Amino acid sequence: MFLASVFFVLVSAILCVAAVGAMFAATDAYYLSSSDAIAYDGLARGSASPVWSLTAISGQLVHSPPQGLPFQLLVFASHSLKSFPSVVDGLALLSRTAPELEIVVLMRGSSEIAAPVLRMLGLGDLAIVVGSSALYGRYNVRVEPFVMFVDSEGLVRANSLVNHAWQLERLWQLARLGLAPEERPAPRLERLRRHMIRA
Amino acid sequence: MMVLAVAAKSLIAVMLLVAGGAKLADPASFAAAVRLFVPLRSPWLAVRAAAVGIAAAELALGAASLTLPSVGWLNPLAFSFTCGFIAVSSVGYVFHRGRSCRCFGALSDRKFDATSVIRSAAIAVVAGLSMLKVPPALLAVTIPGRVLVLLGGVVVTVAAFTAARALAFDRRRGMEV
Numbered sequence: 531m532f533l534a535s536v537f538f539v540l541v542s543a544i545l546c547v548a549a550v551g552a553m554f555a556a557t558d559a560y561y562l563s564s565s566d567a568i569a570y571d572g573l574a575r576g577s578a579s580p581v582w583s584l585t586a587i588s589g590q591l592v593h594s595p596p597q598g599l600p601f602q603l604l605v606f607a608s609h610s611l612k613s614f615p616s617v618v619d620g621l622a623l624l625s626r627t628a629p630e631l632e633i634v635v636l637m638r639g640s641s642e643i644a645a646p647v648l649r650m651l652g653l654g655d656l657a658i659v660v661g662s663s664a665l666y667g668r669y670n671v672r673v674e675p676f677v678m679f680v681d682s683e684g685l686v687r688a689n690s691l692v693n694h695a696w697q698l699e700r701l702w703q704l705a706r707l708g709l710a711p712e713e714r715p716a717p718r719l720e721r722l723r724r725h726m727i728r729a
Numbered sequence: 730m731m732v733l734a735v736a737a738k739s740l741i742a743v744m745l746l747v748a749g750g751a752k753l754a755d756p757a758s759f760a761a762a763v764r765l766f767v768p769l770r771s772p773w774l775a776v777r778a779a780a781v782g783i784a785a786a787e788l789a790l791g792a793a794s795l796t797l798p799s800v801g802w803l804n805p806l807a808f809s810f811t812c813g814f815i816a817v818s819s820v821g822y823v824f825h826r827g828r829s830c831r832c833f834g835a836l837s838d839r840k841f842d843a844t845s846v847i848r849s850a851a852i853a854v855v856a857g858l859s860m861l862k863v864p865p866a867l868l869a870v871t872i873p874g875r876v877l878v879l880l881g882g883v884v885v886t887v888a889a890f891t892a893a894r895a896l897a898f899d900r901r902r903g904m905e906v
Contacts, residue, residue: 534867538735538798539874545743546881553747553892556836 571672572689575704576713579680580668586657587645592634595684601705602632602682606666607675611651617675618651620695624702625656631702636661638674679705685714730861735868737858738798741807744852745791746882750889751834752784755897759784762831766820786810788886795882796875799868804860811853818849835897836889 573579583593596602603624605611611618625633635658637644645658669678678689679701687705692698752759760773760780767776790810794803814832821830821841830841839845870878 534731534735534863535798535870535874537732538739538868539870539878541736542739542743542795542878543881545739546878546885549743549747549885550888553836553888557892557895 570670571676571691572670572678573686575686575688576709576715577686578715579678579684579686580665581684582665584659584661586634586659588657590657592657592659594634595680595682596632597682599632600630600682601628601687602634602680603702604669604678604680605633605635605656605675606638606669606671606677607635610674611653612647614675614693616694617692617698618653620692620698621656622652623695624698625653628702633657634659636665638663638666677701681705685709731863731867733858734861734863735798737855738794738804738807741811741852741856741859742791742794742882743885745787745794745807745810746886747836747889748833749784749787749791750886751836751893752787752831753781753834754890754893755831755834756781756784758829758897759831759834762829765825765828766817792879792882795878796870798870799865801865804856808853808856808860811849811856814849815846815853818845822846834889834893836893 579595581594583591586592594602594604603621605621611621621633624631633656635648635653635656637658637660639662640660645654648654648656648658666672671678673691675693676689676691677698679687681687687707687709688701690697690701692701756777760777763780763783764771764773764776767779787810790803790807793800794807797803818830818841821828822843822845825841827840827842830839830845832839832845839848
């Protein structure tokens with residue numbers, strides 16, 4: 531009399547575990563512990579980048595997409611940059627040699643030591659903006675340091691996790707390549723996006 | 730036979746939870762599949778509401794079957810649901826062959842084809858097995874057992890929702906490239 535109910539609970543528990551396991555297997559690439567998870571971070575080239583205006587630590591108003599310059603480089607990092615001296619060198623080089631590029635360091639949250647650390651690294655001239663985990667989520671960024679090139683139309687030109695200066699250079703080259711028609715958003719989405727930017 | 734009936738009941742309940750959770754993760758995609766079966770002039774809001782309603786009904790039936798196994802009338806209800814799956818996959822096979830059915834939301838890419846009709850029939854057979862006579866007294870699950878299966882059901886639903894949402898996001902991302 532007791533066994534049927536026990537059997538039901540047992541079978542249900544096993545099925546639940548199996549179902550969760552199957553779903554985990556289907557999405558394992560999204561977990562950071564897997565080798566190819568990082569490929570899922572960021573936004574696709576040509577897709578619309580989030581629109582925002584935030585006040586930098588220095589007091590200036592920073593807009594994304596950029597206003598007045600054709601390109602913007604968003605650096606998703608804070609004091610983690612100190613572990614990647616090559617990236618710091620690459621950013622310093624870009625800020626000197628690419629006047630058409632606005633470089634913005636977008637932090638995940640407020641940090642008292644981030645600005646002094648960036649100054650110490652020689653990147654004190656860059657605009658530092660305090661974002662949020664939600665904003666990082668809109669960019670689909672989980673790993674740092676991550677960079678994203680956005681054009682003045684608010685379209686993503688290139689993005690990736692970076693560990694070396696040469697990666698920044700390659701991404702900058704890719705960012706300057708025009709978007710192919712098939713890389714652009716669908717016309718309806720584009721109209722909606724432009725409307726939202728105007729609003 | 731009693732073992733088969735009990736296992737079938739459990740299987741159908743978990744399947745309904747997975748299907749419902751996955752559909753709720755991306756209601757717009759499922760609504761697009763529902764739209765194939767309603768008049769073209771139906772308002773999108775009504776189609777979307779119907780899609781959410783179907784997913785919610787699957788969740789409710791799955792949860793009830795899992796936590797109240799001794800309630801007999803849930804078995805024919807689940808069976809009639811699975812007969813609905815046969816009807817939908819058959820009509821889909823005839824009129825919308827090759828279109829995505831979104832039966833499990835973004836968790837699967839299954840389309841309306843002959844295999845989907847056979848699969849639906851197999852699910853209905855399993856649901857039919859769960860209707861085999863099992864004295865309710867034998868299936869009187871204790872409160873701790875009920876809590877355990879309920880927790881399992883919640884975990885399965887949340888996992889299905891999360892996985893389907895991630896996959897749906899990635900598919901949309903792929904389409905944008």
